[in-house]
Amino acid sequence: MLLANDLLIRTQGAIHVIDERNCIDLLKSVGVGRIGITLDALPIILPVNYIYMNLGPDLDGCILFRTDPGTKLDAAFRHSVVAFEVDQIDYDKEEGWSVLVIGSAEVVDDSILEDRAMTSGLHPWSGGMKTHMVAITPKIVSGRRITH
Amino acid sequence: MLLANDLLIRTQGAIHVIDERNCIDLLKSVGVGRIGITLDALPIILPVNYIYMNLGPDLDGCILFRTDPGTKLDAAFRHSVVAFEVDQIDYDKEEGWSVLVIGSAEVVDDSILEDRAMTSGLHPWSGGMKTHMVAITPKIVSGRRITH
Numbered sequence: 531m532l533l534a535n536d537l538l539i540r541t542q543g544a545i546h547v548i549d550e551r552n553c554i555d556l557l558k559s560v561g562v563g564r565i566g567i568t569l570d571a572l573p574i575i576l577p578v579n580y581i582y583m584n585l586g587p588d589l590d591g592c593i594l595f596r597t598d599p600g601t602k603l604d605a606a607f608r609h610s611v612v613a614f615e616v617d618q619i620d621y622d623k624e625e626g627w628s629v630l631v632i633g634s635a636e637v638v639d640d641s642i643l644e645d646r647a648m649t650s651g652l653h654p655w656s657g658g659m660k661t662h663m664v665a666i667t668p669k670i671v672s673g674r675r676i677t678h
Numbered sequence: 679m680l681l682a683n684d685l686l687i688r689t690q691g692a693i694h695v696i697d698e699r700n701c702i703d704l705l706k707s708v709g710v711g712r713i714g715i716t717l718d719a720l721p722i723i724l725p726v727n728y729i730y731m732n733l734g735p736d737l738d739g740c741i742l743f744r745t746d747p748g749t750k751l752d753a754a755f756r757h758s759v760v761a762f763e764v765d766q767i768d769y770d771k772e773e774g775w776s777v778l779v780i781g782s783a784e785v786v787d788d789s790i791l792e793d794r795a796m797t798s799g800l801h802p803w804s805g806g807m808k809t810h811m812v813a814i815t816p817k818i819v820s821g822r823r824i825t826h
Contacts, residue, residue, distance in 0.1 A: 545804045562767045562774070566714040566721045572818075575714045575723060575763035577776045615723035619710045624803040626710070628725045655772040656693045656824045670720075676804045 548673030553629045554591065556673065557582045557616060563593070565635075565666070566613035575615075581652045585643065592667045593631065594638065594647050596660040609636050614666050627675040633668040696821030701777045702739065704821065705730045705764060711741070713783075713814070714761035723763075729800045733791065740815045741779065742786065742795045744808040757784050762814050775823040781816040 548556070557563075566575045580595040593614055612635045617628035638644060644663050654660035696704070705711075714723045728743040741762055760783045765776035786792060792811050802808035 561769060564712060564723060564763060564765070566723045566761065568716070568721060572759060572780050573714045573716060573721065573761040574780065575712055575761045575778060577763070577765050577767070577774070579772070611720060613714065613721040613723045615712060615725070617712075617725050619725070621709060624727070626725070626803075630723060632720050632722065655774075 544677075546675045546677065548627060548629065548675055550671045553631075553671045553673040554582070556618075556627065556629050557591075557593070557631070560616040560618070563614050563616040565595075566615065567610055567635075579652075579655050581647060581650050583643075583647060583650060590668070592665045593633070594643075594652060594663055594665050596652060596654045596663050598660055598662070609634055611635075611669075612666060614668075623678065625675075625677050627673060629671070629673040631666065631668045632670040633666045635664055635666045638663040638665045692825075694823045694825065696775060696777065696823055698819045701779075701819045701821040702730070704766075704775065704777050705739075705741070705779070708764040708766070711762050711764040713743075714763065715758055715783075727800075727803050729795060729798050731791075731795060731798060738816070740813045741781070742791075742800055742811055742813050744800060744802045744811050746808055746810070757782055759783075759817075760814060762816075771826065773823075773825050775821060777819070777821040779814065779816045780818040781814045783812055783814045786811040786813045 561581070562577055562579050564575050564577050566573060568574075578595040578597070580593050582591050582593055584591040611632065614631040614633065615628060617626060619626035643665075647663060652663075709729070710725055710727050712723050712725050714721060716722075726743040726745070728741050730739050730741055732739040759780065762779040762781065763776060765774060767774035791813075795811060800811075
């Protein structure tokens, strides 16, 4: 009976795993995500507008965003391992999906890639200098979806 | 000239700081946020539906969400310091706001508070058991808004 009840509960509004390929497609479909880094031993989460771009025909993609020198860039300079999350929530239906990327962040020093990114529409929403571009190369990609 | 240019740029699409009181109001106005914890030395970000509730007439509020035993609960059990972020993004206007809370998480073992939270509409979107309620008590609250 416990098992039956457990199964019953789990089939109500289940959490579905999203495979990596679909996670990447979802990453490409969204323009704002949230980067999670540790700053002064404290975890912080900051939203950034980004693009997901393949670095070459035979290369994997990466998450690119622009930033001013600051916490995000400091993390990037240190080649930090960071979390990057995108999601889409339907409050009325109480449904949604989220994709979590864990990867290494580094400052991009590649003018060709920077030009490609800007041509693809990557620009700082906040104005400001945003003189640096940071790339997050995914190492672990996972996603989940809640549907009813 | 550098200073002039800098001021000019910073007044285009500025980032405005949101004071703590308004941050709390924004926390109350949203039902889904993202918790950032460190798991196995890796940063992760997970969305949760939550409510912000004052624990008493003279007490500060806390962020409450339900969870199954798992990463979020493990973190809670360890009285982790966690990050919690809520935001609202306008992709067309390239505007939005975000609020970041850094606080300590712990499992709530208070049936009265649990009843109040459930009465206030806190329930697991995903179904499942979600037998535990976690409280994040804010220690640091900050917010920023991008408007044009």
